[in-house]
Amino acid sequence: MTFGPSLLQTAGRVFTAPIFISGGYSAVKDPAGKAAMAESTLDTIREYVPGLPEDNELLVRINGGVQILAGTTLLLGIKPRLSALALAGSLIPTTLAGHSFWEMEGGEAKAHQTQFSKNLAAFGGLLLLLDAGENQKAIDKAAAKAAAKAAKKAEKRALKQA
Numbered sequence: 195m196t197f198g199p200s201l202l203q204t205a206g207r208v209f210t211a212p213i214f215i216s217g218g219y220s221a222v223k224d225p226a227g228k229a230a231m232a233e234s235t236l237d238t239i240r241e242y243v244p245g246l247p248e249d250n251e252l253l254v255r256i257n258g259g260v261q262i263l264a265g266t267t268l269l270l271g272i273k274p275r276l277s278a279l280a281l282a283g284s285l286i287p288t289t290l291a292g293h294s295f296w297e298m299e300g301g302e303a304k305a306h307q308t309q310f311s312k313n314l315a316a317f318g319g320l321l322l323l324l325d326a327g328e329n330q331k332a333i334d335k336a337a338a339k340a341a342a343k344a345a346k347k348a349e350k351r352a353l354k355q356a
Contacts, residue, residue, distance in 0.1 A: 203326050207268050210319055214265030214281050217288075221258025225251040232291030239287070260284045268323075278323035285320070289313040 229250035240246045261284050268277035295306035
């Protein structure tokens with residue numbers, strides 16, 4: 195397991211990954227309920243993506259497999275940014291198909307609105323993981339540039355004194 199660049203980023207990955215691994219496992223093991231819930235959303239998506247398979251259970255299983263694989267690699271710190279990107283991509287159809295609260299009423303709508311909001315929060319966390327390390331790269335680049343400039347100045351001073 196990778197513990198850099200910070201303990202907080204590692205903790206964030208470790209605490210984020212299990213929900214995707216267990217949700218993915220559930221989708222792969224028993225896709226029927228999720229496939230039925232996703233039917234209208236998948237039909238709409240097929241209007242824009244004509245090559246999408248007609249087998250909804252297969253699509254749910256594929257999405258679940260992506261979540262298991264990317265969740266596991268995120269947990270282990272293997273290509274965490276790519277893992278976060280794959281999970282964010284898998285979360286979009288999961289959220290739209292599974293928690294379309296705007297099509298529901300009453301308590302069911304409220305419960306699904308909460309789940310929709312939780313998925314948005316997870317999506318936001320994954321976006322933060324996508325950016326992890328970029329700030330450190332910028333800092334390292336600026337530090338290297340400053341060090342090169344300082345070395346050049348020191349060299350000029352040394353030549354003047356010689």
